[in-house]
Amino acid sequence: MFCARLVFRSFRYVEKLGERLVGAVGPYFVGTAAVLISVGAVCFFEVIWPTLPYPWLTTPLCLLIAFNLYAHYYFVCTVPPGFVEDPPREIGTGFFWSLQTQERKQGGGLRDFGVRWSENLNITPASTSKCRKCGQNRPERSHHCKICDHCVLKFDHHCPVRPSIWGINIDEHLGINQCVGLHNERHFVLFMIYLFVSTVFFVYNGFPLLGDALGFTDKSWDHYTHEIVFITEFALASVLGFAVLIMFGWHLWSIAQGETSVEAQDNDQYRKIAKSRGQEFVNSYDLGIKQNLALFFNIGEGRYPWYTLVFPFRIPPYTDGYHWARRQGHLSHGGIQEGEELTDTEDD
Numbered sequence: 001m002f003c004a005r006l007v008f009r010s011f012r013y014v015e016k017l018g019e020r021l022v023g024a025v026g027p028y029f030v031g032t033a034a035v036l037i038s039v040g041a042v043c044f045f046e047v048i049w050p051t052l053p054y055p056w057l058t059t060p061l062c063l064l065i066a067f068n069l070y071a072h073y074y075f076v077c078t079v080p081p082g083f084v085e086d087p088p089r090e091i092g093t094g095f096f097w098s099l100q101t102q103e104r105k106q107g108g109g110l111r112d113f114g115v116r117w118s119e120n121l122n123i124t125p126a127s128t129s130k131c132r133k134c135g136q137n138r139p140e141r142s143h144h145c146k147i148c149d150h151c152v153l154k155f156d157h158h159c160p161v162r163p164s165i166w167g168i169n170i171d172e173h174l175g176i177n178q179c180v181g182l183h184n185e186r187h188f189v190l191f192m193i194y195l196f197v198s199t200v201f202f203v204y205n206g207f208p209l210l211g212d213a214l215g216f217t218d219k220s221w222d223h224y225t226h227e228i229v230f231i232t233e234f235a236l237a238s239v240l241g242f243a244v245l246i247m248f249g250w251h252l253w254s255i256a257q258g259e260t261s262v263e264a265q266d267n268d269q270y271r272k273i274a275k276s277r278g279q280e281f282v283n284s285y286d287l288g289i290k291q292n293l294a295l296f297f298n299i300g301e302g303r304y305p306w307y308t309l310v311f312p313f314r315i316p317p318y319t320d321g322y323h324w325a326r327r328q329g330h331l332s333h334g335g336i337q338e339g340e341e342l343t344d345t346e347d348d
Contacts, residue, residue, distance in 0.1 A: 036236065037073065037195075040202065041066055043233045047223050048206045064310070065198050071096070071312035072191035079314075081181025082153035082321060084131075084138045089183065089316075097314045121287075121325045127332070139322045140341075143262055145179050153321035154182040156260045182321045186297060189255070190309065192248035199241030206234055255296045258286035266342045274335030282334030284326040295325060 044062070052058040075096075080086070091097070126139035133144045136151045143155035158179045180188045212219045213227040213234075221227050254264050267283055274281040286292065294300040298318045299308060308315055318325070332338075 034073075037069065039229065040198070040233050040237060043225050043230050044198075044202055044206070046225050047209060047230055048202065051209070052205060062201065065194055065201065068310075068312050069191065069194040069198055072187045072194060075187040075312070075314065076180070076184050076191050077177065079184040079187060081155075081179040081185075082183040083148075084136045084142055084151040084153060088320070091316060096312065122328050122330075123319075123323050124326050124331055126322050126324055141260070141263070141324065142321070148179055150179075152179045152181040154185065154260060155262060156180040156185055156188075157262070159188075182317055182319075185260075186315075186317070187312075189248060189251055189296075190312070192244055192251065196241055196244045196248060199237040199244065202237040203234065203241060206230075206237075210234055252293075256289040256292050258283055258292045269342060270333060270336050270340075273340060277335075279335040281336065282327070282330065284330040284333050285324060287325060287327060 049059070049062060052062075082089070126141065128137050128139050130136070131138055131142075131144050131151050134149065134151060138151045139153070141154045142151050144151045145155060145158050147158045156179075159177070178184075210231070211217045212221055213230045215227075223230075251261070254261060257264070259267055263283075263285075267281065271281040287295070294303075295318050297309060298304055298315055299306055303318070304313075304315050
């Protein structure tokens, strides 16, 4: 018994050491990701872009994809995710903020990040609980991040914790060095989407030039970008594109189900608990695929137009994190009794 406890505490110590290490090297992940994206962009526009047909069409499209890629990466790295102890957030009026947002603020109808949506939705106040780690009173859907040491509104995950898919460390290449939460999750998902689109463009249009870079053809390599750099970027784009496709596909699926990454794991446990009693678990945040996506991206009737997905505008989330849209007739999840909700794991 003593040996088992000693081994367990040793693993917990290693886990804490790893968390501190991830927090310390996070800025280097951000720098590495920025360099890789920049080198890839240089390779594309210097080597591949001149070979594309219909430049009047492909040039604006490529520039738009690159603009979205850099803008959303910048936003997801710099926009705070939303800590529980933060004061109410103010709406900005800068260049990247949606004109609709600025017009509403100037008209006095939009002062902060409150709840703004159709009256047809069932908006309910969030229940609160006290975090055992930091002592903050936090609303539901908030979780404590061990690396940031803060409770985050609608916490999804901390990047780069470096989750892997088939041995590929995804977030190591997408390092943002902070949590993904209520206020930057939209930028994170859109960044992944545009990163995938950019890798597809690179691989598809760069494949005819790969033979030239490898020396398999008689064509000379008349580019400023070295062949080895192009080959490396091509290989990285191929692997990263496949991995990001899996990652953002999984995130979109979770969004369509009305849950975060953390809640997806919790809900699996809730289903087992409800099933053991002969009941069915009902996720009260799940309003249907279309409505869930509309709420996440904050687009639709009476809100922001679809082109905010095509241009990297800053728009606020539909909620302040203290109120949530639920299924009609539900104030909490179905099939789960009070006190059965999962909380953050405790450090022994």
